[in-house]
Amino acid sequence: MEDAPRLDVRGLAKSFVLHTQGGVTLDVFRDLDLQVFAGECVALQGPSGSGKSSLIRLLYGNYVSAAGEILVRHNGQMVDVAAADPHVVLDVRRRTMGYVSQFLRVIPRVPALQVVAEPLRARGVPQATAEAEAGEMLAQFNIPKALWSLAPATFSGGEQQRVNLARGFIIDYPVLLLDEPTASLDAANRDVVVAMIRQAIRRGAAIIGIFHDSTVRDAVASRIVDVTSLGAAA
Amino acid sequence: MTVATLEPTERSRRADQDAADAVAAADAGPLLKAAGISHFYGARAGCENVSLELRSGEVLGIVGESGSGKTTLLNCLAARLRPASGQLAYRLTTGRTVDVYGLSEAERRRLTRTDWGFVHQNPRDGLRMAVSAGANVGERLMAVGARHYGDIRDQVTDWLTRVEMDLERMDDLPSTFSGGMQQRVQIARNLVSQPRLVFMDEPTGGLDVSVQARLLDLLRGLTNDLGLAAVIVTHDLAVARLLSHRLMVMRQGRVVEHGLTDQVLDDPQDAYSQLLVSSVLQT
Ligand SMILES: Nc1ncnc2c1ncn2[C@@H]1O[C@H](COP(=O)(O)OP(=O)(O)OP(=O)(O)O)[C@@H](O)[C@H]1O
Ligand SMILES: Nc1ncnc2c1ncn2[C@@H]1O[C@H](COP(=O)(O)OP(=O)(O)OP(=O)(O)O)[C@@H](O)[C@H]1O
Ligand SMILES: [Mg+2]
Ligand SMILES: [Mg+2]
Numbered sequence: 001m002e003d004a005p006r007l008d009v010r011g012l013a014k015s016f017v018l019h020t021q022g023g024v025t026l027d028v029f030r031d032l033d034l035q036v037f038a039g040e041c042v043a044l045q046g047p048s049g050s051g052k053s054s055l056i057r058l059l060y061g062n063y064v065s066a067a068g069e070i071l072v073r074h075n076g077q078m079v080d081v082a083a084a085d086p087h088v089v090l091d092v093r094r095r096t097m098g099y100v101s102q103f104l105r106v107i108p109r110v111p112a113l114q115v116v117a118e119p120l121r122a123r124g125v126p127q128a129t130a131e132a133e134a135g136e137m138l139a140q141f142n143i144p145k146a147l148w149s150l151a152p153a154t155f156s157g158g159e160q161q162r163v164n165l166a167r168g169f170i171i172d173y174p175v176l177l178l179d180e181p182t183a184s185l186d187a188a189n190r191d192v193v194v195a196m197i198r199q200a201i202r203r204g205a206a207i208i209g210i211f212h213d214s215t216v217r218d219a220v221a222s223r224i225v226d227v228t229s230l231g232a233a234a
Numbered sequence: 235m236t237v238a239t240l241e242p243t244e245r246s247r248r249a250d251q252d253a254a255d256a257v258a259a260a261d262a263g264p265l266l267k268a269a270g271i272s273h274f275y276g277a278r279a280g281c282e283n284v285s286l287e288l289r290s291g292e293v294l295g296i297v298g299e300s301g302s303g304k305t306t307l308l309n310c311l312a313a314r315l316r317p318a319s320g321q322l323a324y325r326l327t328t329g330r331t332v333d334v335y336g337l338s339e340a341e342r343r344r345l346t347r348t349d350w351g352f353v354h355q356n357p358r359d360g361l362r363m364a365v366s367a368g369a370n371v372g373e374r375l376m377a378v379g380a381r382h383y384g385d386i387r388d389q390v391t392d393w394l395t396r397v398e399m400d401l402e403r404m405d406d407l408p409s410t411f412s413g414g415m416q417q418r419v420q421i422a423r424n425l426v427s428q429p430r431l432v433f434m435d436e437p438t439g440g441l442d443v444s445v446q447a448r449l450l451d452l453l454r455g456l457t458n459d460l461g462l463a464a465v466i467v468t469h470d471l472a473v474a475r476l477l478s479h480r481l482m483v484m485r486q487g488r489v490v491e492h493g494l495t496d497q498v499l500d501d502p503q504d505a506y507s508q509l510l511v512s513s514v515l516q517t
Contacts, residue, residue: 019505020512061494063501086480086494087289107454107476108447121458 004073005035006175006206007059012068012082012231014054028054032068032231034208038174041197041207043221050227052210056177058082059208060099061089072096072175094123098173100181104152104164112138112155113148116166123171137166141192157184169196176200178209182216194219263325265290265431265463271310271320279487280306284320286482286492290430290461293453295468295478295495297510303487304467305355305435311465312352312433313342324349327430347377351424351432355439355467357416360423361408367394367419368404371426378427393422396452398445413440421449425456434466438473450477471514475499483507 013030017023028051036042044052057063059070061081070081074096081089093099098119106115116134121127138148141162147155152163161184168176178197182190190213197220200207211217217224264287273280281303288294296304309315313322313334322334324345337345346352354360361370371390380386394401397418408416417440424432438446450473456462468474474481474495481495483504491504502508 016501017503019508057500062496064493064497064503087292089494090479105475107450109444110447110451114451124458 002038005037006073007034007036007208008069008071008078009034009059010069010071012055012058012070013066014051014058014063015066029227029231030067032227034225034230036175036206036208038204038206039201040222041201041209041220043217043224044208044210044227045224046227052227053179055227056099056179056208056210060093060097060177062099094119096173097175097177098168098171099177100165100168100179102161102180102183104160104167106152108153109151111149112143112152112163115152115163116170119167119171133170134166137170138163140196141166142189158186158189161185162189165193165196169200172200172203172205174205176205176207176209178207178211180210180212182211182213190216262290264288264323265292265325266311267323268311269321269323271307271317271322273306273310273315273317279303281310281317281484282487284310284489288431288463288465290463291457292480293457293464293466293478295466295474295481296484297468297471297474297481298484299510300469302484304484306487307484308433308435308465308467312350313346314352324431348427349430351427351429353417353420353424353432353434353437355435357408357413357420357440360420361416363407363409365407366405367399367408367411370408370419371423374423374427389426390422393426394419397422398448414442414445417441418445418449428460429462431463432465434464436468437466438468438470446473453477471499471511483510 010033012032014028016026016028018026032055034042044055046052054063058065059081065082068082071078072081072092074092079088079092081092084092113131113134116137117127117130120130120133135148139145143159143162143166147159152160155163161181165181182193185193194216197207197209201220201222209220211220266288269285271284272282284307286294296307298304306315310317310320311322316335323331324334325331326349332345334342334345352360365373368390371393372386375386375389391401391404394404399415399418399422403411403415408419411419417437421437438449441449453462453464454477457464466474466478478495480493481498482489483491483498483506485506491498491502491507498507499511502511
């Protein structure tokens with residue numbers, strides 16, 4: 001195992017200033033520290049509203065921090081996602097950090113196969129190769145071949161979530177962020193996700209996830225941390 | 235249930251390619267760089283002190299209320315307007331960077347014709363209404379040197395198909411088309427010559443959602459595969475989210491927020507951005 005962390009969060013704070021609601025400030029957490037190494041899966045725990053999803057979004061550069069550093073090992077260097085230029089953050093997302101959210105968000109008429117192939121296409125992988133790999137991924141997540149050429153808009157909630165997962169797992173990201181990836185899945189498909197997460201851990205990914213389902217959490221987590229214990233609940 | 239893996243050779247080859255790409259991307263630098271652009275209409279500011287950079291393959295979205303200066307800024311960036319102050323630098327295919335406002339009229343026209351496209355808010359401003367739809371698209375190719383009639387015709391039909399135009403209407407005048415059809419011809423006209431950079435002012439305005447989706451997919455493909463860069467003004471935050479990498483929010487001629495698109499839409503910092511985001515139905 002490498003001795004340097006893949007992800008090193010220092011003194012992170014998050015607050016929301018709600019200008020449209022009289023400028024109220026909502027403090028979520030402050031002084032949050034977290035280190036995640038290759039080959040481990042950290043499960044975030046904490047009551048609803050404690051800031052688990054906010055933390056994941058901060059790590060992905062989707063939310064803006066109030067203070068602190070989010071250092072991610074990217075192309076051999078530590079990059080601070082909280083301070084980097086947008087094009088650097090985009091490059092981190094293309095090559096280093098994957099994120100699977102609870103809901104799929106895609107261009108309406110694009111077929112599922114293309115949706116899954118897109119992260120590879122964005123890295124310059126040729127169409128035919130990307131589609132072949134996307135097909136393998138969809139098959140692993142038990143999406144019937146008949147659906148591959150259809151746009152996911154009409155898919156069931158569980159099918160959409162599996163397309164979303166296939167898209168998140170098509171690249172072997174060194175860092176993977178998962179926000180309730182099994183929320184709308186049946187037991188059989190949940191097992192597939194567990195197997196995929198374990199495989200990612202074996203190849204050395206650093207994973208941070210939120211798993212409300214305790215069976216899933218126990219099956220994948222190497223460490224469970226309570227967000228309220230990581231820093232001060234502000 | 236088995237979990238198959240890819241051949242390791244495929245993965246490692248890709249890792250090598252990635253490293254090479256990363257180096258190339260870091261070297262490339264901005265394609266377009268604007269600094270301190272201000273333009274006034276009399277005493278009134280159209281846009282004020284705007285700076286930005288755009289790279290190949292990158293899409294910048296510009297949003298903001300009506301009259302906030304989006305079209306004015308787009309015109310300045312595309313050198314259709316000479317701003318009162320500010321600089322604009324553009325990197326040519328040769329790698330040399332030119333001062334766009336410093337070019338002669340002829341040089342600027344050559345640059346905008348060969349390297350850039352401009353899709354107007356109103357398609358009537360971007361089309362020649364007295365010639366057929368096919369000719370509107372074909373004349374762009376001729377302007378960049380295409381001469382072979384068969385090739386030109388093939389490319390014109392290809393592009394009209396890509397924007398989902400009915401090819402039977404190809405020989406008709408755009409004045410006989412609906413607004414959405416005119417817009418599609420205008421888009422085909424601007425993409426057929428494979429520009430490196432396109433400026434679009436509300437490109438999906440008059441389009442029904444289905445055509446709009448196809449167009450977003452088309453543009454996404456061009457930016458991924460050919461490294462097309464784009465600046466797109468839109469009032470539609472869903473379009474901005476799906477298409478643009480970075481987003482700029484304008485108000486009263488000024489940029490009030492500028493960042494990654496999903497960040498600006500999901501965690502807007504500025505009071506006006508928050509209002510803008512909260513006043514539309516979430517997608
Ligand atoms: N974009 C936002 N704008 C304003 N407030 C937000 C935003 N996102 C989250 N919050 C607030 O931040 C706090 C933490 O929310 P978050 O979604 O991170 O919680 P969570 O721990 O993931 O909860 P759950 O278990 O219910 O998903 C909540 O009070 C929430 O209302
Ligand atoms: N040619 C002009 N002469 C005088 N004032 C102008 C001119 N063009 C624009 N303006 C003014 O400059 C401001 C910015 O206009 P602009 O067209 O750039 O806005 P916009 O953001 O594109 O708006 P919309 O969303 O309505 O198209 C407005 O107040 C407008 O009235
Ligand atoms: Mg949550
Ligand atoms: Mg305008």
